[in-house]
Amino acid sequence: MITRLLVANRGEIARRVIATCRALGVATVAVHSDADADAPFVAEADLAVRLPGNAPTETYLRVDLILDAARRTGADAVHPGYGFLAENAEFAAAVTDAGLTWVGPPAKAIAAMGDKVAAKALLADAGVPMLPTWTEPDEVTDFPALVKASAGGGGRGMRIVADPAGLAEAVASARREAAAAFGDGTVFVERYVERGRHVEVQVFGDTHGTVVALGERDCSIQRRHQKIVEEAPAVLPDGVRQRLHEAAVAAARAVGYVGAGTVEFLLAPDGRFFFLEMNTRLQVEHPVTEAVTGLDLVRLQLLVAEGGPLPLAATPPPDGHAIEVRLCAEDPAHDYRPATGVLHRFAVPQVAGEFATTKGLRLDSGVADGSTVGVHYDSMLAKLVAWAPTRAEATRLLAGALARAELHGVTTNRDLLVRVLRSPAFGAAEVDTGFLDRHPDVFAPLLPADELPLAALAAALASAAARRATAPVLAGLPSGWRNVPSFPQVTRYAGPDGDEIEVRYRLDRTGALAECAVSSAVTLVQAAPDRVVLDVDGVRRAYSVHRVGSQVFVDGPDGAASLTELPRFPLPTAELAAGSLLAPLPGAVARVHVEVGQRVAAGDLLLTLEAMKLEHPVLAPADGVVAELPVPAGGQVDTGAVLAVVTTPEETAS
Numbered sequence: 169m170i171t172r173l174l175v176a177n178r179g180e181i182a183r184r185v186i187a188t189c190r191a192l193g194v195a196t197v198a199v200h201s202d203a204d205a206d207a208p209f210v211a212e213a214d215l216a217v218r219l220p221g222n223a224p225t226e227t228y229l230r231v232d233l234i235l236d237a238a239r240r241t242g243a244d245a246v247h248p249g250y251g252f253l254a255e256n257a258e259f260a261a262a263v264t265d266a267g268l269t270w271v272g273p274p275a276k277a278i279a280a281m282g283d284k285v286a287a288k289a290l291l292a293d294a295g296v297p298m299l300p301t302w303t304e305p306d307e308v309t310d311f312p313a314l315v316k317a318s319a320g321g322g323g324r325g326m327r328i329v330a331d332p333a334g335l336a337e338a339v340a341s342a343r344r345e346a347a348a349a350f351g352d353g354t355v356f357v358e359r360y361v362e363r364g365r366h367v368e369v370q371v372f373g374d375t376h377g378t379v380v381a382l383g384e385r386d387c388s389i390q391r392r393h394q395k396i397v398e399e400a401p402a403v404l405p406d407g408v409r410q411r412l413h414e415a416a417v418a419a420a421r422a423v424g425y426v427g428a429g430t431v432e433f434l435l436a437p438d439g440r441f442f443f444l445e446m447n448t449r450l451q452v453e454h455p456v457t458e459a460v461t462g463l464d465l466v467r468l469q470l471l472v473a474e475g476g477p478l479p480l481a482a483t484p485p486p487d488g489h490a491i492e493v494r495l496c497a498e499d500p501a502h503d504y505r506p507a508t509g510v511l512h513r514f515a516v517p518q519v520a521g522e523f524a525t526t527k528g529l530r531l532d533s534g535v536a537d538g539s540t541v542g543v544h545y546d547s548m549l550a551k552l553v554a555w556a557p558t559r560a561e562a563t564r565l566l567a568g569a570l571a572r573a574e575l576h577g578v579t580t581n582r583d584l585l586v587r588v589l590r591s592p593a594f595g596a597a598e599v600d601t602g603f604l605d606r607h608p609d610v611f612a613p614l615l616p617a618d619e620l621p622l623a624a625l626a627a628a629l630a631s632a633a634a635r636r637a638t639a640p641v642l643a644g645l646p647s648g649w650r651n652v653p654s655f656p657q658v659t660r661y662a663g664p665d666g667d668e669i670e671v672r673y674r675l676d677r678t679g680a681l682a683e684c685a686v687s688s689a690v691t692l693v694q695a696a697p698d699r700v701v702l703d704v705d706g707v708r709r710a711y712s713v714h715r716v717g718s719q720v721f722v723d724g725p726d727g728a729a730s731l732t733e734l735p736r737f738p739l740p741t742a743e744l745a746a747g748s749l750l751a752p753l754p755g756a757v758a759r760v761h762v763e764v765g766q767r768v769a770a771g772d773l774l775l776t777l778e779a780m781k782l783e784h785p786v787l788a789p790a791d792g793v794v795a796e797l798p799v800p801a802g803g804q805v806d807t808g809a810v811l812a813v814v815t816t817p818e819e820t821a822s
Contacts, residue, residue, distance in 0.1 A: 177249025179534030188524035317346035371415035459490035512577035615727025755779025
């Protein structure tokens with residue numbers, strides 16, 4: 169029986185495993201890099217061991233350090249979580265060889281499914297339907313095609329190619345990204361199915377010969393081939409569910425599978441489905457399966473690892489509907505690139521439980537107030553899961569909680585997720601992997617542009633209330649009040665897109681709004697340092713205001729705004745050269761594709777920035793000439809660093 173479990177992972181999944189262990193009375197050990205020393209999962213484990221090393225990502229890949237941590241702490245079992253070493257057959261074998269219990273499938277099964285090309289051949293012989301696949305780019309005969317990494321997942325190393333002309337560059341780019349993410353740049357190409365749906369089946373096996381399907385999940389809504397919305401059960405055509413489950417169980421039996429695994433399929437519009445891959449671990453989206461089955465999948469993993477039989481022999485009928493969203497640190501203003509910073513506030517309303525099966529809202533997060541989101545790891549902050557008796561109720565519950573969440577300090581994809589959930593197409597279950605491409609309206613921010621001035625007014629009034637509350641004298645007088653009416657108060661903010669917003673207002677001797685540049689129909693109901701209530705055209709609107717330094721976070725009834733108060737008397741700053749392209753986040757220049765003096769056209773690829781396990785192309789904003797390339801390939805940069813300068817003919821002439 170397992171008594172002390174080492175979790176060979178970090179963040180949200182480490183907290184998830186620790187939560188179940190705590191409920192079962194199993195002691196836990198966390199391992200962590202220097203970058204994660206103050207992370208919540210480290211504090212929640214019974215014991216924690218630092219993994220030394222200068223590269224925070226690579227420390228979690230050091231098998232020798234992890235096994236040494238298990239020996240030093242007396243751990244008798246290892247859970248790999250997902251990512252890092254979770255699907256590494258050599259790690260699984262090393263854990264077993266060290267006399268520890270491995271909470272996962274046999275190393276042989278991991279190896280069999282780890283090479284996706286070989287896995288396809290093996291499962292095709294078992295009767296699992298397959299898409300046309302090519303291992304050499306010059307053999308591809310059918311387009312559009314999809315380039316995929318052979319060793320890995322999470323959308324990394326994937327590229328859609330419309331025609332033969334773009335295949336070579338797509339393969340080269342996919343190889344680089346796969347090598348960076350998984351240490352293996354091998355890729356293959358398969359036929360791309362347009363308007364296909366990504367549907368996966370949760371399978372579970374034990375050492376007594378039982379293999380069952382625990383239902384399916386629809387994970388079709390994706391951005392850059394990474395899932396952002398998942399639900400269970402999937403809305404499927406008649407007869408498809410049983411065939412999917414049978415194919416998944418056949419795939420698991422073909423490799424002698426034990427433990428939790430996921431068999432992923434592509435469902436075509438005509439009802440046919442094709443094997444994509446098998447993930448030999450617990451999936452990120454496992455909570456939706458737990459919600460509709462009532463099962464704790466981590467508990468089942470431990471039970472099976474100890475040699476016990478699964479407590480069920482058939483697929484349980486789903487109870488209600490569950491939907492999960494992945495809340496990520498991303499910048500909508502820069503094509504949803506990963507974002508970094510300090511998470512000053514992370515508060516989601518109505519949460520019924522964390523890291524455990526529950527009715528209503530469940531939150532699985534890797535962060536808390538004050539967490540630093542750096543460049544070393546994946547951008548996912550948390551998963552929010554809603555369970556309700558029906559799909560429509562679950563959708564409404566999840567969208568409402570997300571919209572009201574206070575997420576301050578790091579930009580996120582929250583608005584996109586709410587827009588998706590509230591879209592008519594999602595409500596009608598009209599989803600597939602191209603959903604976001606066909607519904608560009610979901611990328612609009614929740615807060616309408618014409619309501620941003622109201623949010624800025626609330627920020628200014630809250631700041632004035634805070635100053636009055638701490639004033640040593642005359643604290644009861646309205647801000648800026650004079651016996652003789654004078655100029656209004658003026659506060660300037662930088663808005664979410666960087667544009668300047670000017671707020672002008674004046675209060676009378678009673679504290680009421682005597683003048684307001686936003687609208688003559690605005691009256692002040694209440695102004696406190698953290699809450700402002702305005703009456704706008706006869707409708708009261710309450711705003712929550714949170715200030716950190718010059719940053720002001722305003723949460724209103726229709727959306728949130730992050731503002732930066734500008735100094736009244738700004739200091740002179742160095743002016744950037746015209747045509748400067750700046751780094752949107754810290755990273756390394758992976759490749760430089762042009763030379764100084766080279767003529768480029770708008771949209772040409774200038775260089776590639778590598779950060780948070782992804783490649784970010786830097787494109788020419790207009791036709792012109794490359795004037796500067798200050799950072800060579802391999803150079804490290806911080807946010808805002810100049811990556812290139814492209815001068816246009818107009819700028820050259822001036």
